[in-house]
Amino acid sequence: MSSSTTPALPMHEIRAEATWLQRNKMIVTPLLFLLPGMLFFAVYVIFPIFQSFGISLYRWDGLGEATYIGLANYEELLTDRNFEISLVNNVKWLVLYLLAIPLGLFIALFLNQTVVGIRLYKSLFFFPFVLSQVVVGLVFSWFYLPREGLLNTIIMGLGFDSLNILGDPTLATYGIIAAGLWPQTAYCMILYLTGLNAVDPEQVEAGRLDGAKGWKMLWYVILPQLKPATFIAFVVTIIGALRSFDLISIMTNGGPFGSTRVLSFYMFERALSEFGFRMGYGSAIAVVLFLIMLVFIGYFLWQMWRDERDARRG
Amino acid sequence: MFPTPIEKRSRAARITYQSLLPLALILWLLPLIAVMVFSIRPFSDFTQGNYWGVPSSFEFFTNYGMVFFESDMPRYLLNSVFITVPTVIGAVALSCMTGFALGIYRFRGNLLIFFMFIAGNFVPFQILMVPVRDLTVDMGLYDTKLGLILFHVAFQTGFCTLFMRNFIRALPYELIEAARVEGVAEWRIFWFVVLPLMRPAIAALSVLIFTFIWNDYFWAIVLTQGPDAQPVTAGITSFNSQFVAQYHLMSAGSIVAAIPPVAIFFLMQRHFIAGLTLGAVK
Numbered sequence: 001m002s003s004s005t006t007p008a009l010p011m012h013e014i015r016a017e018a019t020w021l022q023r024n025k026m027i028v029t030p031l032l033f034l035l036p037g038m039l040f041f042a043v044y045v046i047f048p049i050f051q052s053f054g055i056s057l058y059r060w061d062g063l064g065e066a067t068y069i070g071l072a073n074y075e076e077l078l079t080d081r082n083f084e085i086s087l088v089n090n091v092k093w094l095v096l097y098l099l100a101i102p103l104g105l106f107i108a109l110f111l112n113q114t115v116v117g118i119r120l121y122k123s124l125f126f127f128p129f130v131l132s133q134v135v136v137g138l139v140f141s142w143f144y145l146p147r148e149g150l151l152n153t154i155i156m157g158l159g160f161d162s163l164n165i166l167g168d169p170t171l172a173t174y175g176i177i178a179a180g181l182w183p184q185t186a187y188c189m190i191l192y193l194t195g196l197n198a199v200d201p202e203q204v205e206a207g208r209l210d211g212a213k214g215w216k217m218l219w220y221v222i223l224p225q226l227k228p229a230t231f232i233a234f235v236v237t238i239i240g241a242l243r244s245f246d247l248i249s250i251m252t253n254g255g256p257f258g259s260t261r262v263l264s265f266y267m268f269e270r271a272l273s274e275f276g277f278r279m280g281y282g283s284a285i286a287v288v289l290f291l292i293m294l295v296f297i298g299y300f301l302w303q304m305w306r307d308e309r310d311a312r313r314g
Numbered sequence: 315m316f317p318t319p320i321e322k323r324s325r326a327a328r329i330t331y332q333s334l335l336p337l338a339l340i341l342w343l344l345p346l347i348a349v350m351v352f353s354i355r356p357f358s359d360f361t362q363g364n365y366w367g368v369p370s371s372f373e374f375f376t377n378y379g380m381v382f383f384e385s386d387m388p389r390y391l392l393n394s395v396f397i398t399v400p401t402v403i404g405a406v407a408l409s410c411m412t413g414f415a416l417g418i419y420r421f422r423g424n425l426l427i428f429f430m431f432i433a434g435n436f437v438p439f440q441i442l443m444v445p446v447r448d449l450t451v452d453m454g455l456y457d458t459k460l461g462l463i464l465f466h467v468a469f470q471t472g473f474c475t476l477f478m479r480n481f482i483r484a485l486p487y488e489l490i491e492a493a494r495v496e497g498v499a500e501w502r503i504f505w506f507v508v509l510p511l512m513r514p515a516i517a518a519l520s521v522l523i524f525t526f527i528w529n530d531y532f533w534a535i536v537l538t539q540g541p542d543a544q545p546v547t548a549g550i551t552s553f554n555s556q557f558v559a560q561y562h563l564m565s566a567g568s569i570v571a572a573i574p575p576v577a578i579f580f581l582m583q584r585h586f587i588a589g590l591t592l593g594a595v596k
Contacts, residue, residue, distance in 0.1 A: 025500060027419075030414075030416070030421055031415070033411040033504070034427065036411065037409060037411060037475065040468035040471055041431065041468055044464070044468030045437070045468060045469060045472065048446050049434075049442065052444060052445060055445070062448075109316075112315070112317065113319060113331070114321070115332065123580065123583060125339065127580075128346070130575050131576070132529030134529070134547045134551075138349075138550070138554075139346055147365075148360070150345070153365065182345070187590070191590075194595055195594050195595060198595040199315070199316060218316070228594055228595060232591075232593055232594050243438060243439065245531075250531075267440040268440065268532075279444050286440035286441040287441065289440055290438055290440075293436065293438055296436075297436045300436070301429055301433060304432065305425075
């Protein structure tokens, strides 16, 4: 591939260019192209990960001297009740957020028709995903308002007592997760709509001839073909669940009584809010969250690596 | 096609489906519709407890006029534009190059570098927060738009590289080989052969990154404060404390904050969805 000297070039240029650079251009070129992007990424993403590991071993208020305290921050985490609440809430988020995948599939199946105006319906079903989480959070906190909110107007209209969802420590987290499911379901829906579009019609016909329909058809013929869409839906939903921060910050700010904290929010609270600037302790929380995410990241990368390998063979 | 096309079903099924569609949509968008109704009500409706009855007057112009002329909202919106547009340009430019390097050349460590970009793109923001904030303060860029832009460009390069590299992989490699046989220099191959073919990918990524950055909230509150540099997502919380409990104005404010990415989405829908669903089909 690297034989680039052609008769088309004048003689003197060939001689001038047959330098070290010329011989190694298939290595030098990609390196030069990678350099700016890698530099940025290293400075702002890769190094900070390691720095955070380091900071988590110190007591530091972000301004003065940092004191090395070994694993003391992590020991404190073990007995920190708020850390425990955050961790449990993270599990709730992870499990309930995954509902976005079947919900998205359900809506996609509902909308996968060709009636007049269906394109507009698809866009309108999708567009909550385009809203910022801040707006989604505000919209839902007003929707949930005990007196003014539409939800309670409907609930009371049906003859039930009104619910103060975000003011109730046992309900608040679920209320926020429901708000988060709204855009996330829209995302999964669009992934599945794209996937359904590419389903092989011949296989569907063959399935019909074999007498498969309804659930059986979905399970044995359609879902296997939707596997790439499901994988991406799974990746973005897991990452989204563990990243949840904006909604909590907007809707409850961690309350009531700290019952809606998750690790990402608790870390921010410890390191950068009126609760004090405990950078070391905050970093320790971030490291725990990172390690949890690393399990999933590792799994995703492993899957992608297998695809790459298969693509190379195929 | 699955499920069975509705045209092949009975007339009753068709009619049920056609009438179910708008109902489902209204139910799906109900929280948003509620906010839209709030945003055109007069303040008196709220003091009199008329939350969901017929609005006593139509105050669209008064409420939205307040947002645009009596608050800091226009500044926040402008900040968002000045943060988002340079980020889009920077991240797309960098990732065209990284994507080209990783998609075209075979060298040791290629896949490793590629996977580093992907992995970095998935990490929780909190593990970056303290060092990135420190770095930004040290560079004298705390509470500036540039400080936010630099970080966003760097972080988005991860996702953009994943996107661009996979896109370039799918291009016909013979084109590049043919250019090499012709003796075209490598950077010229990038500029004159590959870049023109990447136009759809650049469009899709630009639209996506615009939305992601416009909607960012976490980094806005970590790296900026106050109306000089804060984008609209962070500014809206100050806006809401200025008009506390005035739901008609707060609703109008959040709708205004949401409009630019929504407009971009509806205008560039094809690109947006192509970008978002990359990889959903093999």
